[in-house]
Amino acid sequence: AITMAARRGKLIVFEGCDRSGKSTQCAMLTDRLRKDGHKVEQLKFPDRTTSIGIMINNYLANKEDQSDEVIHLLFSANRWEQMQKMSKLLLGGTHLVIDRYAYSGIAYSAAKGMDLHWCRQPDVGLIKPDRVIYMTLTGDKASERADFGGERYEKKEFQAKVEKVFEQLHDPTYWQVVNGDGSINEVHEDVFKIVSEVISTDCGPLNKLWT
Ligand code: Z5A
Ligand code: MG
Numbered sequence: 001a002i003t004m005a006a007r008r009g010k011l012i013v014f015e016g017c018d019r020s021g022k023s024t025q026c027a028m029l030t031d032r033l034r035k036d037g038h039k040v041e042q043l044k045f046p047d048r049t050t051s052i053g054i055m056i057n058n059y060l061a062n063k064e065d066q067s068d069e070v071i072h073l074l075f076s077a078n079r080w081e082q083m084q085k086m087s088k089l090l091l092g093g094t095h096l097v098i099d100r101y102a103y104s105g106i107a108y109s110a111a112k113g114m115d116l117h118w119c120r121q122p123d124v125g126l127i128k129p130d131r132v133i134y135m136t137l138t139g140d141k142a143s144e145r146a147d148f149g150g151e152r153y154e155k156k157e158f159q160a161k162v163e164k165v166f167e168q169l170h171d172p173t174y175w176q177v178v179n180g181d182g183s184i185n186e187v188h189e190d191v192f193k194i195v196s197e198v199i200s201t202d203c204g205p206l207n208k209l210w211t
Contacts, residue, residue: 008206009039009095010198011086011127015103015166016135017159019145020180021187025135026099028188029195033095038199041089044099045079052078060151072109076122079105086127090206095199102126102209103169108153111161116168120210128174128207131198133191134166135180 012029014022026042033040048057052074058064059071066074079102086096102123109119140156148154153162170177178190 007093008203009090009093010130010195010203011090011096011098011206012195012198013098013101013103013129013132014135015100015132016180017137017142017163017166018154019142019148020135020137021184022099022135024184025133025178025180025187025191026097028184029191030097032188032192033097033195033199039092039094040097041094042097042099043082043086045082045101045104046075047078047082050078050081052081060153062152068109068112068114072105072114072119073122075105075109076102079123079126083127087206090127098129101129101132103132103166106169107162107165110165111158116165124208124210126209128209130174130203131194132171132175133194134170134175134177135187136177137180141181 030040030042046056047053059066106119110116176194
């Protein structure tokens with residue numbers, strides 16, 4: 001069990017507000033790690049391919065309404081439905097690069113005025129990331145980037161509230177901030193430095209989030 005823990009894959013999560021470059025950086029990091037010979041898989045939340053994911057997609061696209069509580073629980077269930085697969089991959093030595101996680105779940109719901117403690121409960125016990133890379137953008141950069149404003153939550157004032165909740169969730173023991181203002185390649189180098197260090201460290205057995 002000890003060698004298994006030492007050789008397990010690492011769970012790297014990208015978080016942050018809209019258009020900060022999470023998806024771009026997840027793809028670049030995954031490619032780079034794979035080229036370097038690592039076993040690595042990329043996942044994203046919401047995973048819009050499952051039946052729960054389709055309900056979430058309809059909500060985000062404003063095609064369907066849900067109460068705040070229901071959509072919150074669907075986002076969480078959409079993570080829980082991947083836990084078995086994730087745990088298998090990690091224990092088999094595959095690194096996982098994940099685009100958004102429970103922190104987005106809490107940040108977007110609490111930004112609507114929902115109780116933060118209530119919002120956190122459904123995600124308690126998910127696999128804990130080895131590192132959260134929290135991407136920031138200064139000023140109006142987000143709204144200047146492509147496609148901003150197409151979905152339900154893509155409004156400037158709302159994004160500012162989301163950012164405030166992320167700041168409350170920030171845990172310096174395993175979060176690192178990456179400034180997304182630079183060029184895609186500059187940001188990638190910052191990300192890669194952080195992840196290289198995590199990958200070469202023995203992080204012990206898998207842990208559960210917020211337990
Ligand atoms: N949500 C929730 O409420 N509860 C939950 O539990 C979860 C999510 C998991 C959809 O998420 C919504 O779901 C989201 C949160 C909510 N709502 N909002 N807002 P999503 O992950 O599917 O969202 P998305 O559509 O992928 O967008 P995004 O994540 O906001 O964008 P991003 O991934 O951070 O950025 P990007 O796609 O990499 O880049 C955006 C654009 O900027 C693109 O044209 C890039 O080419 C460009 N870009 C990227 N990097 C740079 C740099 N460095 N310079 C210049 N331009 C750049
Ligand atoms: Mg994205």
